[in-house]
Amino acid sequence: MSNYKRFFCVGAPLLRGSEARLEGDECYHLKKVLRMRAGERLILCNGDGKDYVCLIEGFAEDSVLLRVVECCENQTETSIDVTLFQAVIKGKMDYVVQKATESGVRKIIPFESRFTVAKGENIVRLNKIVVESGKQCGRAFIPEVTPTQSFDNALVALSEYEAVLFCNERERNMNLLKGLAQVRGCTSLAVVVGCEGGFTEDEESKLKQISVSVSLGRRILRADTASVCALSVINAFFEADSGAL
Ligand code: SAH
Numbered sequence: 001m002s003n004y005k006r007f008f009c010v011g012a013p014l015l016r017g018s019e020a021r022l023e024g025d026e027c028y029h030l031k032k033v034l035r036m037r038a039g040e041r042l043i044l045c046n047g048d049g050k051d052y053v054c055l056i057e058g059f060a061e062d063s064v065l066l067r068v069v070e071c072c073e074n075q076t077e078t079s080i081d082v083t084l085f086q087a088v089i090k091g092k093m094d095y096v097v098q099k100a101t102e103s104g105v106r107k108i109i110p111f112e113s114r115f116t117v118a119k120g121e122n123i124v125r126l127n128k129i130v131v132e133s134g135k136q137c138g139r140a141f142i143p144e145v146t147p148t149q150s151f152d153n154a155l156v157a158l159s160e161y162e163a164v165l166f167c168n169e170r171e172r173n174m175n176l177l178k179g180l181a182q183v184r185g186c187t188s189l190a191v192v193v194g195c196e197g198g199f200t201e202d203e204e205s206k207l208k209q210i211s212v213s214v215s216l217g218r219r220i221l222r223a224d225t226a227s228v229c230a231l232s233v234i235n236a237f238f239e240a241d242s243g244a245l
Contacts, residue, residue: 004041004042004043004053005030005034005036005042005043005135006042006043006044006045006134006135006138007022007026007029007030007042007043007044007045007135008026008044008045008046008047008131008134008135008142009021009022009026009044009045009046010045010046010047010142011046011047012046013046014044014046014048014050014052014068014071015068015071016068016069016070016071017067017068017069018067018068019057019065019066019067019068020044020052020054020066020067020068021060021063021064021065021066022044022063022064022066023062023063023064025128027062027063027064030042030056030064031059031064036056037056038056038057038058038059039055039056040055040056041053041054041055041056041069042054042056042066044066044068045074045139045140045141045142047140047141047142048140049073049074049077049140049141050071050072050073050074050140051071051072051073051074051140052068052070052071053068053069053070053071053072054066054067054068054069055067055069074138074139074140075138076104076137076138076139076140077104077139077140077141078104078235078238078239079238079241080186080187080188080189080238081106081187081188081189082103082104082105082106082189082190082191082231082234083105083106083107083108083109083161083188083189083190083191084096084100084105084107084108084109084190084191084193084227084231085109085111085154085157085158085190085191085192085193086100086108086109086110086111086193086223086227087110087111087112087113087115087116087193087194087195087199087223088110088111088112088116088118088119088121088148088195089118089195089196089223089224090117090118090195090196091118092223092224093110093118093121093126094125094126094129095224096108096224096227096228097126097129097130097133097143097145098129098130098133099224099227099228099231100130100143100227100231101129101130101133101134101137101139101142101143102133102136102137103228103231103232103234103235104139104231104235105143105191105231106141106143106144107143107144107145107146108126108130108143108144108145108146109146109149109154109157110123110126110145110146110147110148110149111148111149111150111151111153111154112148112149112150112151113151113194113195113199113200113203114151114197114199114200114203115194115195115196115197115198115199115200116195116197117195117196117197118195121148123145123146123147123148126145127144127145130142130143130145151203154192155206155207155210157190158190158192158207158210158211159210161188161189161190162183162186162187162188162189163182163183163186163188163189163190163212164189164190164191164192164210164211164212165179165180165183165189165190165191165192165211165212165214165230165234166192166207166208166211166212166213166214167191167192167193167194167214167216167226167227167230168199168204168207168208168213168214168215169198169215169216169220169221169226170204171213171214171215172215174212174213174214174215175214175215175216175217176214176215176216176230176233176234177233177237178214179212179213179214180233180234180237182212183212184241189234190211191230191231191234192207192211193223193226193227193230194223194226195223196222196223216229216230
């Protein structure tokens with residue numbers, strides 16, 4: 001089953017034996033790109049965290065008719081709901097959202113800070129990237145990429161999370177692993193990474209008031225490197241904690 005192609009139809013109710021229908025980009029990808037045929041099987045996900053094995057029963061003009069033949073737990077999702085708050089990095093957001101998807105995040109919130117150079121990301125393109133990455137790495141959920149937020153709105157959104165880790169290159173007393181130990185057991189975690197210019201002292205001070213400020217080591221990482229490093233360690237920490245690996 002692991003080699004079945006993966007498709008998404010977020011929100012569609014799926015039950016064993018029920019009919020399902022793929023339309024739009026997913027239908028085009030199946031018919032024109034993969035040239036799949038009736039009788040073949042695939043995995044369909046609707047965002048409930050499960051994998052639904054479906055049989056292709058036939059094709060209509062602009063849709064594919066499927067039959068759900070099996071429902072099983074998805075094996076790739078982590079137990080914790082991680083959101084990446086990423087200050088927009090010029091020319092690197094495609095890479096960041098792709099790696100964040102592979103790292104298991106559920107939501108990506110781009111935001112602007114004082115030193116942000118790039119303005120207004122193409123959210124439609126970023127959301128297409130996360131769908132392709134989610135298919136490639138076997139996700140049951142497709143992370144949501146929200147429209148770019150202001151710094152102040154990002155601060156308000158951060159206050160809704162059980163735990164916030166602020167990746168801070170100026171931090172000298174707490175590394176990421178110690179910070180994770182402090183938030184162990186949380187079910188929703190926000191991770192904040194700055195843009196190529198970092199944060200102003202005022203922004204840093206506001207972030208430190210609502211987060212655990214953590215260092216990723218003594219070297220100054222590029223913003224996209226910091227994002228991947230932090231999410232990789234967080235992933236490994238919670239996978240180990242949940243006994244999954
Ligand atoms: N102010 C830095 C540039 C920012 S690095 C400079 O002096 O050049 C971009 C972002 O990556 C930072 O805002 C921070 O979120 C993260 N980052 C980079 N290196 C880090 C480190 N060693 N520890 C924690 N976060 C780091």
